[in-house]
Amino acid sequence: MTPLDDELRSLLHSRADRVSPAADPLGGIERRANRMRRNRVAASVAGAALAVAAVAVAVPALLPGRGGGASSVAATPTPSTPASPAAPGGYGPNELDPAHPWAYRGDQAVLANGNLDTLRRDWDVKHPGAVLTPLYGQVYEPSKRPEIVFVSHSPGADRWGMSTTSESGTVFLVDQPFPSDSSVLMAALSGDEVPRLVIVAGPATGDMSYAVDGVSFHTIVGPVPGVGFAPLQGDTSQDAVRVLDGNGDLDHPVFLGPAPDAAPPSTASPAPGAKPVNYLEWQTRGTVDARTESQAVTAFAKAKGTTYDQVGHHVLWGGTDKSGRNLVFMEAWTAGGTAQTFGFVSTGEPFLGPVIGKSPDVLAYLASGAPGTGTDVLVLLPRLGAGPFSYATSATAPYREVGNARSDLGNVAVIDRDPKATSDRLKVLDGDGMKVLYDGAVQPLLCGASGCG
Amino acid sequence: MDEQGREAFRAYVAARSPALLRTAYLLTGSRVDAEDLLQTALAKTYLAWDRIRDREALDGYVRRVMVNTQTSWWRRRRVDEYATDDLPEPGAGHDATDALVLHDALWTALGELPTRQRAMVVLRYYEDLSEAEAAQVMGVSVGTVKSTTSRALAKLRDTSGLRDDPRTALPYDGVTA
Structure with a gap:
């Protein structure tokens, strides 16, 4: 027990004791719960009804002999309702409960050799404490890389996602809040060849089909029941997805609604992957592990009040200080924003730096020092092609050379700086x-x- | 939920909501936000009631929902935790007035902590949860509890200007169980 422990306990209890109980908490809770439940069901039905409305308008234009061939089926204009409406607080047989998800369907080898552990660890960096359960896994032929679709459970913050790997580690192709209609998970992927749509529904579902025009549904032959992929080509502004139950009940599809957009509409903010106008084309120096990089991006997203998937970044330098702490210095931006410098240290406060100017000669990043060192850590990063660079501890102190940026990519100065230094x-x-x-x-x-x- | 379940839920709320409201207040720093947070957490608990098998662990479940919901709200409200231009003046003396000053400074500093650090402080120093229990509520490892708490305490000392106050002198990693 320390004095600060005592002060904290005393403070927290004295402040908490000032709080008087709320009047009639129960009524408000039940009203809110009912509202949540209604919103959830309404969102589910609204999505389906919207698609059916579009179908109902389009159906008269379909003349005999036109439209789909043998495998196409004109959608019924009958209003769609979920096959098994969610029971209060429960999930229907074709709905996904993030806390008790569907069994894994897919290639077991994709999860082996520590792949699942790595995925869970990297996901935990983005969403601490969330419990990840794989739903489907495969090796994507064009890239020869594994892909895993998963659901993530965390009370009040369920999500789902899809991952693959790259040379630098795990890449999350999808990281989205859990949908209000839990009967199907869908996302548009950029793909190595053409954009594609991934659809994951319950294992007991039947026909899964896609209509690029929202009307002429073609069955998707998926790798396993309830999982399908469809190429996204042409005008996908009207496309729709339909999933039937195991009996093929057209009147009550498990899901009938618009497919997610393959590309953001023109009015949307640019994707974070798009480089900002002041993007700095500096080669990455040093090394950075995927976990630290992911932590840095998470910290930047948090500092900017946005989410991980809305952040673009480029590592300028990664390395360690004398205490062995991992440091990352990068340029980062949010969708549609400008790039600014951002520094991250594995144990310390992040550094939100300035917006990057035009052709800077040197960038700098200050990290708080490791416990007990009594100094801060100053990272100096001259542009490539620059020559010797020197540092002076004060306005009157002599310069001493700390590096030469010309010949060595890793030659970045990491300086112990007096925390009180101002000149x-x-x-x-x-x-x-x-x-x-x-x-x-x-x-x-x-x-x-x-x-x- | 059947009537029996509804009754059980009502009994739980009646018994535990005052204590949970106090925790919610410490998590949010605002009475209004605390009521909103607790109501949301209990509404989610209500919807999940039939799926919660271990009723002994209900408090932990609700705390976890509160922490996650608060984190989610914090992100949406775009609070920038790094902008701290105006630091509170530190208290210097050791009499009763200075104790109040110290508490005010600590309270202000607590409000400037990142959401998860603040939650960790509340769980460890108000709820008196062990590191293992706090880890379970937060859904993180015990190591993360230690490091997060350590960072929170260091930040509390720094941002409240208490680094030199002998009452709060503490080694940087001096987190106690």
Whole structure:
């Protein structure tokens, strides 16, 4: 027990004791619960009804002999209702309960060799504490890489996703909140060849079909029951998906509704994958492990009040300090935004840096020092092609050379900086060591959205 | 939910909502937000009631829903936890007035903690949960509980200006069980 422990306990109890009980908490809870339940069912029915409305308008235009061939089926204009409406607080037989999900369908080998453990670990970085359960796995032929569809359970924050791998580790192709209609999980994937739609429904469902025009449904032959992929080609603005139950009941489809968009509409914000106008084409220096990189992106998203999947980033440098802590320095942006520098240390506060200017000669990042060191950590990153660079601890102290950016990609200066330093300076010369690219205080390089480091 | 389940839920709410409201208040720092948070958490519990088999673990379930919901709201409200231009003045003396100043500074600093750090402090120092219990509620490892709590305490000392106060002197990693 320490004095701070005592003060905290005393403070928390004294503040909490001021709170008087709420009047009639039960009535409000039941009203809210009923509203949640209604919203959930309404969202489910509304999605299906919307699609049926479109179908009802389009059906008169279908003349005998036109439209689909043997495998196409004109959708019924009968209003669609879920085959098994969710029981209060429960799930129907074709609905997915994130807490008790469907059994895994797919290639067991995809989960082997620690792949599932790695996926769960990387997911936990993005969504701490969530319980991930794989639903389907395969090797995607064009890329020869494994793909896993999964559901993630966390009270009040259920999600679902789809992952693959790259040279740098796990890549989340999908990371979305759990849908209000839990009978089907759908997402449009960019794909290595053409965009494709992934659809995962219950294992006991029957025919799964896709209609690019929202009317002429063609059966999707999936790899396993309840799982399907459809190429997204042409105008997909009207496309729809239909999933029937095991009896093929056309009047009461398990799901009938619009497919997710293959690409964001023109009015939407640019995807975070699109490079911002001030994107810095600097080669990544040093090394960074996927976990730390993912933590850094998560921290940036949190700092910007957005979600992981709305953040784009490019690692400028990754390395460690003397205490062995992992450091990442990157440029990062949100969809439609401009790139700014962002520093992350595995045990310490993130650094939200300035918006990147045009052709900077040097970037800097300040991290709080490791416990017990008494110093901060200053990372200096001159542009590639620059020459010797030097650091002075104060306005009057002499410069000492700390690196040469010209020949060594990993030659980034990591300096123990006095936490009280305000007038330390930096000088960067060009590749010939003749022209001064930067000679001035460090502090302006650190000034970001939350002030100067 | 059948009538028997509804009665059980009502009994649970009647017995536990005052205590849970206090926890919600410490998580949010606002009476209004606390009521909203608790009501949402209990409404979600109500909908999941039939699926919760271990009724002994209900408090833990509700706490977890509150923490996750609060984190979700925090993200939507776009609160920037890193912007702290105005730091509270530290208390310097050791008399009763200074104790109040110290509490005010700590309370302010608590409000500036990231949501999960704040939740960890509440679970460990108000609910008096062990590291293992807090880990279960938060859905993280015990190691994460230790490191998150350590960072929270360090930040509390730093941002409340209490680093030099002998009453709050503590080694950086001095988290106690």
